[in-house]
Amino acid sequence: MTAASTGTDLDAFIEEWHVWHRAQEARLAEPHGxxxxxxxxxxxxxxxxxxxxxxxxxxxxxxxxxxxxxxxxxxxxxxxxxxxxxxxxxxxxxxxxxxxxxxxxxxxxxxxxxxxxxxxxxxxxxxGFAGTPAFPPDPRWVTTGRYVPFDEPRPTTVGAAVEGLQHVYDAPGRVEFELDGQALSLTAFNGAAPGALLVLFTDATSGVTTYAANRALQIDAPAADGTVTLDFNRAANLPCAYTAFATCPLPPAENRLPVAVEAGEKIPYEHG
Known part of the structure; x- marks a missing residue:
């Protein structure tokens, strides 16, 4: 795992996370959000x-x-x-x-x-939105991984927050990384920006301290050698964590991590 050093670097790391989290909450609570x-x-x-x-x-x-x-x-x-x-x-x-x-x-x-x-x-x-609880940002949850593209994008069918509904996404590859000494991987979908990736996952905290159905992590476009950075402090709730009127996708079965990712957003007050 990578880690911000003490002092100025750590302060900047924490402040950047707070800026990200405030932006997440602001988008969610827009007048027509x-x-x-x-x-x-x-x-x-x-x-x-x-x-x-x-x-x-x-x-x-x-x-x-x-x-x-x-x-x-x-x-x-x-x-x-x-x-x-x-x-x-x-x-x-x-x-x-x-x-x-x-x-x-x-x-x-x-x-x-x-x-x-x-x-x-x-x-x-x-x-009545009161914000989203989250784990304190911690550099230990930032890790370097490797993006492994598939020969061809794989159509991947996943469930949805609405019972009986299914979504189909093209998965361009998977991301391999380590957490707590365990070798892990996640099937990745295309992210919002060109070349960026999105992973949907659950882990051992799901349904305990984090939303049971899913969380999402945005990953910047891989470097030329396939290197990627996964910052689980930015693991975010999808809209279905707050409202029954969302049709969010569920993670592929292989994206159920066996470790407890005690980072990112927790179960919303609205759902708890």
Whole structure:
């Protein structure tokens, strides 16, 4: 494992972690963030009205459509819309967000199903958010690993926070590393930035001090020799740790670590 030295380096390490953690909490608690979601609605062929959203919603071969009632209006790409609006066929893990007063209506596709999720800033889960507990940052949980790419990306099916739902991700490779003297590895998915990686995992703390279903760790793009840095202090909760209206993926079976990773974010107050 790598370790920040005492003094200035350690102080900088701790401060950088606090900056990261505050940013995590700020994104989660944005006015239309995940804490503002008031429902998860699955669309079908018959038009249906949902709490917290205008109009009647349906989906079919031509994609998602909404028919707004008398006096109802949404804003799509900055333009007001009345009557009927067609969103077309949405890509998997894609979606659009429209505005309705001070609320946002997310229209998306998850696990092959079209969904609508209203997001209201005054939702009690958001207004009562007290932050996320976490282990104190400790350099002992920073380790150097090696990225081993697969010959071809492997389509990997994983479960979801919603029972019966599945996600399929292309896994470009795995990350090999050591923790507490044990040789370990994690199947990696593509991260948010080009070349970056994302690992979903559980460990011996899952369901005890950390959220049972999953945590996520972002890894910067590997160096030319495949070297990567894993900072488990930045192991983060996914939205499903806070709300039942999230469809987060679960880790692949091989990403269940046999060690206790006492680092990163803990079970949220909202879930405890």
């Amino acid at each position: 995940f804490l503002a979601i008031t429902g998860l609605h699955w669309l079908g062929g018959e038009p249906e009205r949902f709490d917290g959203a205008p109009g009647t919603w349906s989906t079919g071969p031509d994609g998602v459509a909404v028919t707004l009632g008398e006096g109802e209006e949404i804003v799509v790409d900055g333009s007001p819309v009345r009557g009927e609006h067609r969103f077309g066929v949405l890509p998997e893990r894609g979606g659009v967000t429209v505005l309705w007063g001070d609320a946002a209506i997310e229209v998306a596709k998850r696990g092959g199903h079209d969904i609508v999720r209203p997001r209201h800033p005054d939702h009690p889960l958001r207004t």
